[in-house]
Amino acid sequence: MGGDFGPRVTVPAALQALASNPQLKLLLVGDPETISPLLANKNAELLSRLQIIPAEHVVSNDMKPSQAIRSSRGTSMRITLDLVKSGEAQACISAGNTGALMGLAKLMLKSIEGIERPALMTLIPNLKQQKTVVLDLGANINCNSSMLVQFAIMGAVMAEYVTGVDNPRVALLNIGEEESKGLDNIREAAMTLRNISAINYIGYVEGNELLTGKTDVLVCDGFAGNVTLKTMEGAIRVILSLVKSPGGQQKKSSWLMKILKKIFKKWLLKQVMKRFGHLNPDQYNGATLLGLRGIVIKSHGAANEHAFKAAIDQAIQAVEKQVPDRIAARLDAVLPKSE
Amino acid sequence: MGGDFGPRVTVPAALQALASNPQLKLLLVGDPETISPLLANKNAELLSRLQIIPAEHVVSNDMKPSQAIRSSRGTSMRITLDLVKSGEAQACISAGNTGALMGLAKLMLKSIEGIERPALMTLIPNLKQQKTVVLDLGANINCNSSMLVQFAIMGAVMAEYVTGVDNPRVALLNIGEEESKGLDNIREAAMTLRNISAINYIGYVEGNELLTGKTDVLVCDGFAGNVTLKTMEGAIRVILSLVKSPGGQQKKSSWLMKILKKIFKKWLLKQVMKRFGHLNPDQYNGATLLGLRGIVIKSHGAANEHAFKAAIDQAIQAVEKQVPDRIAARLDAVLPKSE
Numbered sequence: 001m002g003g004d005f006g007p008r009v010t011v012p013a014a015l016q017a018l019a020s021n022p023q024l025k026l027l028l029v030g031d032p033e034t035i036s037p038l039l040a041n042k043n044a045e046l047l048s049r050l051q052i053i054p055a056e057h058v059v060s061n062d063m064k065p066s067q068a069i070r071s072s073r074g075t076s077m078r079i080t081l082d083l084v085k086s087g088e089a090q091a092c093i094s095a096g097n098t099g100a101l102m103g104l105a106k107l108m109l110k111s112i113e114g115i116e117r118p119a120l121m122t123l124i125p126n127l128k129q130q131k132t133v134v135l136d137l138g139a140n141i142n143c144n145s146s147m148l149v150q151f152a153i154m155g156a157v158m159a160e161y162v163t164g165v166d167n168p169r170v171a172l173l174n175i176g177e178e179e180s181k182g183l184d185n186i187r188e189a190a191m192t193l194r195n196i197s198a199i200n201y202i203g204y205v206e207g208n209e210l211l212t213g214k215t216d217v218l219v220c221d222g223f224a225g226n227v228t229l230k231t232m233e234g235a236i237r238v239i240l241s242l243v244k245s246p247g248g249q250q251k252k253s254s255w256l257m258k259i260l261k262k263i264f265k266k267w268l269l270k271q272v273m274k275r276f277g278h279l280n281p282d283q284y285n286g287a288t289l290l291g292l293r294g295i296v297i298k299s300h301g302a303a304n305e306h307a308f309k310a311a312i313d314q315a316i317q318a319v320e321k322q323v324p325d326r327i328a329a330r331l332d333a334v335l336p337k338s339e
Numbered sequence: 340m341g342g343d344f345g346p347r348v349t350v351p352a353a354l355q356a357l358a359s360n361p362q363l364k365l366l367l368v369g370d371p372e373t374i375s376p377l378l379a380n381k382n383a384e385l386l387s388r389l390q391i392i393p394a395e396h397v398v399s400n401d402m403k404p405s406q407a408i409r410s411s412r413g414t415s416m417r418i419t420l421d422l423v424k425s426g427e428a429q430a431c432i433s434a435g436n437t438g439a440l441m442g443l444a445k446l447m448l449k450s451i452e453g454i455e456r457p458a459l460m461t462l463i464p465n466l467k468q469q470k471t472v473v474l475d476l477g478a479n480i481n482c483n484s485s486m487l488v489q490f491a492i493m494g495a496v497m498a499e500y501v502t503g504v505d506n507p508r509v510a511l512l513n514i515g516e517e518e519s520k521g522l523d524n525i526r527e528a529a530m531t532l533r534n535i536s537a538i539n540y541i542g543y544v545e546g547n548e549l550l551t552g553k554t555d556v557l558v559c560d561g562f563a564g565n566v567t568l569k570t571m572e573g574a575i576r577v578i579l580s581l582v583k584s585p586g587g588q589q590k591k592s593s594w595l596m597k598i599l600k601k602i603f604k605k606w607l608l609k610q611v612m613k614r615f616g617h618l619n620p621d622q623y624n625g626a627t628l629l630g631l632r633g634i635v636i637k638s639h640g641a642a643n644e645h646a647f648k649a650a651i652d653q654a655i656q657a658v659e660k661q662v663p664d665r666i667a668a669r670l671d672a673v674l675p676k677s678e
Contacts, residue, residue, distance in 0.1 A: 064519065127577055138514050141522055175477050175565035180403065183480055183562060207566045208573030223522060224566050226514035227546045231567045234547030235574035238466055260599075 003095025003308075004061075004301045007031075010095065011038040013308035018046045021316060027089055029053040029076040055079045059100045061301065068100035069107060077101060081108045084294045091295035091315035093286075095303055101296065102139050102289060109294040112324060114331035116144075118291035119151050120222070120298065122229070123163060123314075125284060128213035130165070133158045136222040137229055137287055143221035145188035148172065150331070152193055152201070154290045155217035157330050161321040165216045167200050173220035173228065174204035185221070198334050207231070286311035293324055342434025342647075343400075343640045346370075349434065350377040352647035357385045360655060366428055368392040368415040394418045398439045400640065407439035408446060416440060420447045423633045430634035430654035432625075434642055440635065441478050441628060448633040451663060453670035455483075457630035458490050459561070459637065461568070462502060462653075464623060467552035469504070472497045475561040476568055476626055482560035484527035487511065489670070491532055491540070493629045494556035496669050500660040504555045506539050512559035512567065513543035524560070537673050546570070625650035632663055 003009065007030060014026050028035055032052050039047060055076035059068045072078040077096055083089035085108050094101050102118070111118055119136035126132050133155045140147065152170050159168030172190055174182040179190070181204065193201040205215050207228050220228065285307035289296040295318045299311035342348065346369060353365050367374055371391050378386060394415035398407045411417040416435055422428035424447050433440050441457070450457055458475035465471050472494045479486060491509050498507030511529055513521040518529070520543060532540040544554050546567050559567065624646035628635040634657045638650035 127580075141514065173566065175480065175562055175569075206573075207569030207571075208576070210570055210573055211577045212573065223514055224563060227512065227563050227567050228570045230514075230546030231549055231570040232546075232574045234545075234549055234551065235571045236578060237547070238550045239575060239578045 003299065003303060005304075007034050007038055009303065009305050009308050011035055013305045013312060014050065015039075015042055015046055016305065016309045017312040017316075018049050019043070021313075024316060025049045025051075026312075027051050027053050027080075027083060029055050029080045029083070030058075031055065053079060053083070059097050059104075061097050063097060063100060065097070065099035065103040068097055069103050072100070072104055077104060078108075081105055081294075081296070084296070085109055090319045091297060093297045093299060093311050093315050095299040095301050095308065095311075098138075098298055098301075101298055105289055105292055105294070105296045109292045109296070111291055112293055112328045112331065114335050115150050115154070115291035115327075116147050118289050119147075119154065120225075120287045121155065121158060121290045122287040123158075123284070124210065124229070124232075126211050126213035130213055130216070131163045132210070132213060132215065133163065133168075133217045134210075134225060134229065135217075135219060135290060136225050138222040138226040139289065140221065141223040143185060145185045145192060148185060148189035148219055148221070149192050149196075150291070150335075152189070152199060152217065152219045153196075153330055153334055154327050155219055156199055157326045158288075158290070158323065159216040161323065161326050162317055163216070168216035169200050169202045169214075170217040170219065171202050171205035171215035173207065173218055173224055175206065177204050177206065179204075189219070196334055198330075284310055286314035288314060288318060288323070290323070291327065293328075295319060295324060342638065342642065344643075346373050346377055348642065348644050348647055350374055352644045352651060353389065354378075354381060354385055355644065355648045356651040356655075357388050358382070360652075363655060364388045364390075365651075366390050366392050366419075366422060368394050368419045368422070369397075370394065392418060392422070398436050398443075400436050402436060402439060404436070404438035404442040407436055408442050411439070411443055416443060417447075420444055420633075420635070423635070424448055429658045430636060432636045432638060432650050432654050434638040434640050434647060434650075437477075437637055437640075440637055444628055444631055444633070444635045448631045448635070450630055451632055451667045451670065453674050454489050454493070454630035454666075455486050457628050458486075458493065459564075459626045460494065460497060460629045461626040462497075462623070463549065463568070463571070465550050465552035469552055469555070470502045471549070471552060471554065472502065472507075472556045473549075473564060473568065474556075474558060474629060475564050477561040477565040478628065479560065480562040482524060484524045484531060487524060487528035487558055487560070488531050488535075489630070489674075491528070491538060491556065491558045492535075492669055492673055493666050494558055495538055496665045497627075497629070497662065498555045500662065500665050501656055502555070507555035508539050508541045508553075509556040509558065510541050510544035510554035512546065512557055512563055514545065516543050516545065518543075528558070535673055537669075623649055625653035627653060627657060627662070629662070630666065632667075634658060634663060 018024055032054050035052050057075040059075045059077045077094055080092045081104055084092045117140050120139040121135035123131040124134050135151050135155055156168050156170050159165045172186050174186055193199055210228055210232050285300050285303050287298045297311050297315045299308050357363055371393050374391050396414040398414045398416045419431045420443055423431045456479050459478040460474035462470040463473050474490050474494050495507050495509050498504045511525050513525055532538055549567055549571050624639050624642050626637045636650050636654045638647050
């Protein structure tokens, strides 16, 4: 019930998700007095699959994670994660404070054995009309090489079961393609990955390949991942804004030409959006906190209804594909046993 | 005379630069037998301002920097840097091996006092029709906080004298805007910058602001800088390719509609390019190795004629604006004296 807009975005998104997923049941954790009016006069069948779980408090967006965790009792975030822990819910979706969600989720749900620290992962649409699994996006700004290897294994599982790629290509984000390039942890992770036969490791990939679909899984530390994702989103938004309002000098045109130009501009924009829309960051949403013994999805705080529904859809997929179990099984098979 | 295409790009670019800069003199360092034929039948006045300096060898692109430096005697890169060192040339422009150029330039020209390590800097066009100074782009993948502070000072000098901004805004690239965010070296650099009154430090900026012109100078370590620059370039290229070929289903149109659509598509594209073209990475080129006691410009290896001329223009600007001297003076004024 957090995020920048609260229930007036999340509740309509929840109703949309219920309408398009007949098996779905949703628990809305938050203030009943705010939520209930938004459900008035809605379809009874949808409402029958929806339940309000009262929560008195909310983790505020500007709270530091450590502080938020200490004072989390009674917050919607804590109650939701409790529901996942107890098995009453199969996934938690939140548009709230990212740091608090990661910290609290890790504390309450615990990491899968073999995972040092969970990673934020998202699916980025690419030019090949597929999706690229990218992680970590900011959960861990300092990563040693074994964490990068764990991210690679989790990413490969995501690509195999969620984006549906056989033998997914896994690459490390770096600033050159030669083996000798980059930071020590990246080079060390490369050496390890080259020796794991279950991983289709293809080497280093640079930032300019983020959208080209050169790799199915792109692994990086949380700092670089955040930089590359935000840079890409920023660049696309800038270009999109320019495409939407190109030029301004149409003074010499007659009224007929003006109308014709307007019509064809609309038509061309539609064509552009048809091919380009899937890359528009407003059209996708939801980062999964991978590596936990439970499913936790982080929505953009500023997500609109459509975007928040995308985050719910991502949770549904993770539940259906049993992502945490698949990751645990893969780690068990790939990594050397600790005992 | 290096780069992916050698003299058949650099020589015509040199002639173009001579034509548009009547004061310019150029020394072409390389194999006379390859260069001379490309100068046949060219304008005599231009040729009078051009001189070929013979070089027997070239630093190959796949050589490691250390190896390239050891065996640099007689290479065009080494001879060019020697000309800069001796004052016979005022700037070196190369499309060759980046690592070798950086290593050799540092060895031969030395760093300005107060600069631990030179940084690669480029000017990125932004939405405000201005340019953003971004550094480091990959010369130093591990940077301590004092290096970041030095980059900030050098960047501010560039913005002031080259892009012509009064009291330029300086920001650190980070993964959040809150003070507590990011890596230790970034937070430490922020503390220092906040206390340097000569620097207009505005705080952290995220990757999505790279093109918006929120800051005049963006400071980062070479790894993050390389990632953000390449991600931006890649995203723009991808979108540009989509804008250039939108949609494909025009089967239902009549021949007249097809022709009309074609005409208007061209018109709209022209409008888009008019506003967007300055952000196209193919339209700018040239990274300056800032912090040396001399001017060294690195062109993209794959630069075409137009792009290589842009690198020459960047060198001319650096010479005219006396960038190394300005940096030395600013460091002297801002940083505490070591003696």
